[in-house]
Amino acid sequence: MAIEPKKLIVNLFEMACVSHITHGLWVLEGNNRHRTAELEYWTELAQVAEGAGFDAIFLADVVGAYDVFRDGPETAIREGLQIPNFDPLTVVPAMAAVTKHVGFGATFSTSYEPPFAFARRAATLDHLTKGRFGWNIVTSYLPNAARNFGLAEEIPHDTRYAIADEYLNVLYKLWEGSWDDGAIVEDRAAKVYSDPAAIRYINHSGEHYSVAGPHLVAPSLQRTPVLFQATGSPAGIAFAGKHAEVVFTGGRTAADFRANAAAMRRAAEGQGRDGGDIKCIVQAGVVVGRTDDEVARKLALYREHSSVEGILAHAGFAIDPTAYPPETPVHEILVREGKADTPFAATIAPGTTAGQLLERVRKGRSERYFVAGTPGVVADEIERWLDEDGIDGINLRQYHSFGTARDFGELVVPELRRRGRLREGYVPEETLRERIYGPGKARLPQSHYGARYRGGAHLDADDAGGRLPAEPAPASAGLKAWV
Amino acid sequence: MAIEPKKLIVNLFEMACVSHITHGLWVLEGNNRHRTAELEYWTELAQVAEGAGFDAIFLADVVGAYDVFRDGPETAIREGLQIPNFDPLTVVPAMAAVTKHVGFGATFSTSYEPPFAFARRAATLDHLTKGRFGWNIVTSYLPNAARNFGLAEEIPHDTRYAIADEYLNVLYKLWEGSWDDGAIVEDRAAKVYSDPAAIRYINHSGEHYSVAGPHLVAPSLQRTPVLFQATGSPAGIAFAGKHAEVVFTGGRTAADFRANAAAMRRAAEGQGRDGGDIKCIVQAGVVVGRTDDEVARKLALYREHSSVEGILAHAGFAIDPTAYPPETPVHEILVREGKADTPFAATIAPGTTAGQLLERVRKGRSERYFVAGTPGVVADEIERWLDEDGIDGINLRQYHSFGTARDFGELVVPELRRRGRLREGYVPEETLRERIYGPGKARLPQSHYGARYRGGAHLDADDAGGRLPAEPAPASAGLKAWV
Numbered sequence: 001m002a003i004e005p006k007k008l009i010v011n012l013f014e015m016a017c018v019s020h021i022t023h024g025l026w027v028l029e030g031n032n033r034h035r036t037a038e039l040e041y042w043t044e045l046a047q048v049a050e051g052a053g054f055d056a057i058f059l060a061d062v063v064g065a066y067d068v069f070r071d072g073p074e075t076a077i078r079e080g081l082q083i084p085n086f087d088p089l090t091v092v093p094a095m096a097a098v099t100k101h102v103g104f105g106a107t108f109s110t111s112y113e114p115p116f117a118f119a120r121r122a123a124t125l126d127h128l129t130k131g132r133f134g135w136n137i138v139t140s141y142l143p144n145a146a147r148n149f150g151l152a153e154e155i156p157h158d159t160r161y162a163i164a165d166e167y168l169n170v171l172y173k174l175w176e177g178s179w180d181d182g183a184i185v186e187d188r189a190a191k192v193y194s195d196p197a198a199i200r201y202i203n204h205s206g207e208h209y210s211v212a213g214p215h216l217v218a219p220s221l222q223r224t225p226v227l228f229q230a231t232g233s234p235a236g237i238a239f240a241g242k243h244a245e246v247v248f249t250g251g252r253t254a255a256d257f258r259a260n261a262a263a264m265r266r267a268a269e270g271q272g273r274d275g276g277d278i279k280c281i282v283q284a285g286v287v288v289g290r291t292d293d294e295v296a297r298k299l300a301l302y303r304e305h306s307s308v309e310g311i312l313a314h315a316g317f318a319i320d321p322t323a324y325p326p327e328t329p330v331h332e333i334l335v336r337e338g339k340a341d342t343p344f345a346a347t348i349a350p351g352t353t354a355g356q357l358l359e360r361v362r363k364g365r366s367e368r369y370f371v372a373g374t375p376g377v378v379a380d381e382i383e384r385w386l387d388e389d390g391i392d393g394i395n396l397r398q399y400h401s402f403g404t405a406r407d408f409g410e411l412v413v414p415e416l417r418r419r420g421r422l423r424e425g426y427v428p429e430e431t432l433r434e435r436i437y438g439p440g441k442a443r444l445p446q447s448h449y450g451a452r453y454r455g456g457a458h459l460d461a462d463d464a465g466g467r468l469p470a471e472p473a474p475a476s477a478g479l480k481a482w483v
Numbered sequence: 484m485a486i487e488p489k490k491l492i493v494n495l496f497e498m499a500c501v502s503h504i505t506h507g508l509w510v511l512e513g514n515n516r517h518r519t520a521e522l523e524y525w526t527e528l529a530q531v532a533e534g535a536g537f538d539a540i541f542l543a544d545v546v547g548a549y550d551v552f553r554d555g556p557e558t559a560i561r562e563g564l565q566i567p568n569f570d571p572l573t574v575v576p577a578m579a580a581v582t583k584h585v586g587f588g589a590t591f592s593t594s595y596e597p598p599f600a601f602a603r604r605a606a607t608l609d610h611l612t613k614g615r616f617g618w619n620i621v622t623s624y625l626p627n628a629a630r631n632f633g634l635a636e637e638i639p640h641d642t643r644y645a646i647a648d649e650y651l652n653v654l655y656k657l658w659e660g661s662w663d664d665g666a667i668v669e670d671r672a673a674k675v676y677s678d679p680a681a682i683r684y685i686n687h688s689g690e691h692y693s694v695a696g697p698h699l700v701a702p703s704l705q706r707t708p709v710l711f712q713a714t715g716s717p718a719g720i721a722f723a724g725k726h727a728e729v730v731f732t733g734g735r736t737a738a739d740f741r742a743n744a745a746a747m748r749r750a751a752e753g754q755g756r757d758g759g760d761i762k763c764i765v766q767a768g769v770v771v772g773r774t775d776d777e778v779a780r781k782l783a784l785y786r787e788h789s790s791v792e793g794i795l796a797h798a799g800f801a802i803d804p805t806a807y808p809p810e811t812p813v814h815e816i817l818v819r820e821g822k823a824d825t826p827f828a829a830t831i832a833p834g835t836t837a838g839q840l841l842e843r844v845r846k847g848r849s850e851r852y853f854v855a856g857t858p859g860v861v862a863d864e865i866e867r868w869l870d871e872d873g874i875d876g877i878n879l880r881q882y883h884s885f886g887t888a889r890d891f892g893e894l895v896v897p898e899l900r901r902r903g904r905l906r907e908g909y910v911p912e913e914t915l916r917e918r919i920y921g922p923g924k925a926r927l928p929q930s931h932y933g934a935r936y937r938g939g940a941h942l943d944a945d946d947a948g949g950r951l952p953a954e955p956a957p958a959s960a961g962l963k964a965w966v
Contacts, residue, residue: 016607018676027671034669034676037610037701039579063600065697073679073697080676084667084701087607090576094611096522097580113600116631117546124499124570127520128577147695148599184567186517188510191790193501193517193563196556212630214548214556218520218567307674 005420006386009246009281009393009436011105012049012405015060016088018080021283022399023310025302026080032401037086039094046095048402049102052409053425055435056103056134057095058228058248058395059088063109064145068316073144075313082314089121096129103432105134105228105246110164112140112149116211119174122225123217131221131431131442136228137243139164161235166206168243168450173202175224176444177453178215194218200456224444226432232260241267242449246279246393246436253368254389257282261390273447279436282385284394286404287372288411295372302399311361318344326355369394375415382412383421488903489869492729492764492876492919493896494541494588495532495888499571501563503543504766505882506793508785509563515884520569522577529578531885532585535892536908538918539586539617540578541711541731541878542571546592547628551799556627558796565797572604579612586915588617588711588729593647595623595632599694602657605708606700614704614914614925619711620726622647644718649689651726651933656685658707659927660936661698677701683939707927709915715743724750725932729762729876729919736851737872740765744873756930762919765868767877769887770855771894782855785882794844801827809838852877858898865895866904 018026018033026033035041049057065083067073076083088106095104106125108118126133139160140146146154155163183198202213229244231237240247247264251257257280265275287302289295309322318339321330330352334340348357368389371381385391398404416422427435431442444451452458501509501516509516518524532540548566550556559566571589578587589608591601609616622643623629629637638646666681685696712727714720723730730747734740740763748758770785772778792805801822804813813835817823831840847853851872854864868874881887899905910918914925927934935941 024674026676027674037607037703039576039611039613042611043580063603063699065699073682077677077679077682078675083697083699084677085699086610087604090572090604090607090611092576093522093573094576094580097526097577113596114632117596120546121570121573124520124573127569128522128525128573130522144695147693149597150693191507191510191788192561193509194560194567196560199556199560210630210633212627214566216546216548216566216568220520305674 005383006392007423008382008386008391008416008421009055009279010053010408010422011056011058011103011281011393011395012045012054013058013060013283013395013397014045015082016086016091017082017084019307019310020060020082021314021397022302022306023079023081023314024305024307025399027305028301028400030400030403033080037084039091042091042094043098045402045405046099046102048405048409050099050426052405053413053422054102054396054405054409055393055423056105056132056432058105058134058136059091059107060136061085061088061107061109061138062142062145063112063140064142064148066142066313066316067144068318069313070320075309079307079310079313081310089125092125092133093128096132100428101132101426101430103132103134103226103435104129105136105226105432107136107138109138109140109145110167111155111160112145115167115170115209116174116213119171120216122171123175123215123220123223126220126222126225127217130429131433133220133222134226134228134246134432136230136248137164137168138230157233158235161239163208164239165242166208169206170202170204170209170211172224172450173204173453173459174211174213174215175219176450177456177459178202178213179219180455181219184218200459202459204459221431222433222442224450226436237263237267240264240278241269241273242271244278245433245444245448246281248281248283248395250282251368251389257368257389257391271449273445277437277445277447279392280390281393281395282369282391283397284382284385285370285397285399286378286382286408286412287399288375288378288407290374290411292374295374298399299372306362308358308362315361318342321354321357321361324354326353326358328354330354330357375411378412379415379419379421382416383419386421488866489875490906491865491869491899491904492538492762493536493891493905494539494586494764494876494878495528495537496541496543496766496878496880497528498543498565499569499574500565500567502790502793503565504797504880505785505789506562506564506797507788507790508882510788511784511883513883513886516563520567522574525574525577526581528885528888529582529585531888531892533582533909535888536896536905537585537879537888537892538876538906539588539615539915541588541617541619542574542590543619544568544571544590544592544621545625545628546595546623547625547631549625549796549799550627551801552796553803558792562790562793562796564793572608575608575616576611579615583911584615584909584913586615586617586709586918587612588619588709588915590619590621592621592623592628593650594638594643595628598650598653598692599657599696602654603699605654606658606698606703606706609703609705609708610700613912614916616703616705617709617711617729617915619713619731620647620651621713640716641718644722646691648722648725649691652689653685653687653692653694655707655933656687656936656942657694657696657698658702659933660939660942661685661696662702663938664702667701683942685942687942704914705916705925707933709919720746720750723747723761724752724756725754727761728916728927728931729764731764731766731878733765734851734872740851740872740874754932756928760920760928760930762875763873764876764878765852765874766880767865767868768853768880768882769861769865769891769895770882771858771861771890773857773894775857778855778857781882789845791841791845798844801825804837804840804844807837809836809841811837813837813840858894861895862898862902862904865899866902869904 016036065073066076092104180198204211227245230248261280268278269275334345499519548556549559575587663681687694710728713731744763751761752758817828
């Protein structure tokens with residue numbers, strides 16, 4: 001019996017801003033990135049993505065400005081680097097109004113806004129999209145974001161995850177525990193809309209949150225949206241093992257990725273879950289063309305317009321290597337600017353010059369999940385990622401909107417389908433979770449931590465205190481927050 | 484020279500729930516209120532409203548359950564009384580995707596969520612709707628809402644308004660002060676998207692909030708959304724005088740309304756504003772038919788299905804008058820239930836029986852802004868409201884969705900237009916504020932408090948501390964929060 005080849009999950013990677021991760025490219029002819037404040041940008045994008053066969057549109061987010069590089073937001077502002085940016089939850093309903101199938105994964109931080117309000121907002125989105133909604137859990141990482149929400153500085157990384165853990169507990173209690181299936185009876189003759197016996201307070205009282213409930217939203221098709229998480233840190237991996245379904249992670253090499261994914265799956269197994277329930281996806285760059293010439297032209301264009309200053313500002317560089325002659329040792333710059341003892345300084349290898357550092361930045365952090373070529377070449381490479389590295393899917397980086405998505409749909413999708421590497425099409429009325437896990441699996445599996453609150457069980461247990469499981473051994477370092 | 488007759492502002496009053504204010508009527512044949520979790524409910528509603536010529540759809544909201552009546556949420560749950568309910572901000576983009584003209588006013592509370600996040604969300608909505616967004620400012624009033632956001636009990640009424648005042652200061656700084664017009668230069672040749680010199684931090688540091696900025700959203704067509712407020716209390720009137728543009732208020736009689744509106748306008752004048760800049764709108768019930776018979780049939784149907792328990796639960800009645808023989812004195816019930824010293828008890832006239840109280844509840848708080856009749860009768864009455872009371876507009880109560888809106892569009896709108904009492908149609912690309920105040924008035928007027936931050940002025944002033952103006956004399960009492 002032939003083993004069916006592994007299929008790829010394909011999300012379009014987006015953010016409601018001009019310059020998300022392909023800095024400088026907004027200036028390209030026909031690029032629509034300057035239009036992300038317009039509703040029509042989103043309805044067009046959603047239709048392009050659905051036409052191309054993407055599983056979902058994955059929306060990144062930040063709630064602050066990049067103002068570490070050059071000690072201010074000026075570079076980010078000039079570059080359109082994630083400022084202006086727009087609320088990603090708000091663009092989802094507009095996209096849902098003009099599509100039937102494509103899913104949506106939207107980023108929202110657990111650090112600054114109350115869980116009760118987010119529970120309601122996300123549940124409303126799962127209703128409006130008919131079960132096509134996913135949530136990318138982040139804890140935020142920009143110093144400016146903390147200052148926008150009343151804090152003098154960022155909450156320490158591991159504390160953020162502990163807060164997030166309690167946040168998730170509150171959400172599960174509301175999404176899974178507060179309303180039973182069948183609570184809505186809609187009996188017109190008896191004039192009863194819902195059954196009070198099937199709806200309850202959650203009375204959560206924990207270290208960080210106190211929330212009475214009941215949840216205000218009736219159960220949606222998925223109840224809990226598909227839980228995405230972008231991580232690679234030890235605290236993040238422990239958190240993912242308990243909560244995440246789709247982890248957006250990476251690695252500089254295949255071995256790196258495999259170690260990362262294995263750590264996630266071990267963490268999940270430690271929580272009584274099936275390791276295979278964690279899907280690991282990577283950010284990928286695909287430059288495809290009908291001919292080698294077309295590919296070369298595109299590549300040259302993207303390289304020509306790529307902005308190294310945008311990359312430096314995005315990475316929050318503590319020094320400005322463009323301000324010195326290329327042969328200047330970076331260590332000298334760090335000393336001169338009083339930054340020799342910073343975490344940034346620790347990442348710089350001794351002897352590195354400003355020019356070498358810039359060159360490294362220009363080349364990008366990893367070319368493992370990048371391919372440029374004709375459709376066959378691209379499909380070959382993606383098959384390698386699937387079979388050698390064991391990735392489950394990709395978040396496709398956009399160099400050009402909507403060119404990148406259209407190219408992928410026209411050239412790569414048919415080739416991957418021919419090879420049995422991609423779904424043949426959408427299943428009508430399928431939820432996002434069913435698309436990932438199969439028919440009948442619209443809800444969290446019984447083995448997931450969040451399912452414990454179903455039917456009102458465990459609501460009284462003293463499990464609210466943000467206690468995370470023990471941390472697994474750190475896997476590959478070098479992952480940066482990408483969203 | 485003939486004086487042009489005063490024209491009516493007409494909003495469709497909505498809430499993302501089954502039973503908003505016409506309790507019990509969700510069971511009517513063809514009523515779509517059970518569908519408010521569906522995106523298609525909202526796209527259909529928006530198209531009906533735009534087809535009928537409404538100025539805006541006004542969305543109420545609560546962030547808690549009505550659980551005072553009978554000491555629990557059971558009645559509200561059975562009635563579908565604002566539970567389940569859905570996030571109103573989230574349905575706006577879906578409606579915007581299928582319309583071009585109708586405006587949106589959505590309720591959001593200043594009491595529980597951080598201003599930075601709301602500033603971004605509301606500004607995104609003003610972009611996506613192309614300047615058709617209004618915000619109904621509320622401070623919330625349900626005890627359960629407080630408990631959903633970590634508080635043991637409600638913040639005292641006047642403190643809520645002081646917090647709201649600082650909240651608005653933060654928003655104006657972000658919406659009006661953080662970005663100058665022309666900040667977006669979009670210079671592809673120079674690869675500059677925005678001009679850092681035209682964008683600034685707000686560095687707000689006040690009694691309740693500390694917010695750095697910069698605002699993440701570039702200026703939208705209106706910058707500050709049209710500011711609606713529902714109030715009648717002294718603290719609310721003082722707040723309205725400073726902040727509100729459209730006040731949703733009322734009165735049991737014409738004199739009541741006039742006193743209320745005059746108090747609002749005096750409060751505005753005390754703030755250096757033109758009293759006429761405050762538009763006062765009322766909630767109105769209109770039952771219209773082609774014949775008297777049709778009107779009578781509709782009225783009988785609505786009265787037959789109206790749920791007195793829904794009304795009692797909505798009003799948060801401290802006692803249950805349905806649980807006693809009609810002749811029982813209410814005072815006796817209050818004593819027996821230990822509620823003789825409550826604010827509720829103070830509203831009950833001596834000698835009132837349970838039966839009389841119920842009858843009063845059944846009849847509703849005021850019939851001043853209710854009319855049932857053929858189109859001519861309805862239009863006559865609305866003209867009286869405009870000319871005798873001086874109302875500026877109505878929020879039209881829905882007895883049947885989408886029947887009420889369709890009837891109004893088919894029968895009342897043509898009659899009001901014939902009499903010069905309603906705009907002839909929509910002006911292409913008009914913002915909501917221009918629809919209310921006239922061409923070229925998309926932004927807050929210079930006399931409005933929020934305008935002081937333009938160009939970055941006053942950002943350093945010590946004006947953050949939630950100091951409200953002195954309260955004007957109380958006008959009509961008896962207004963309850965309706966939203």
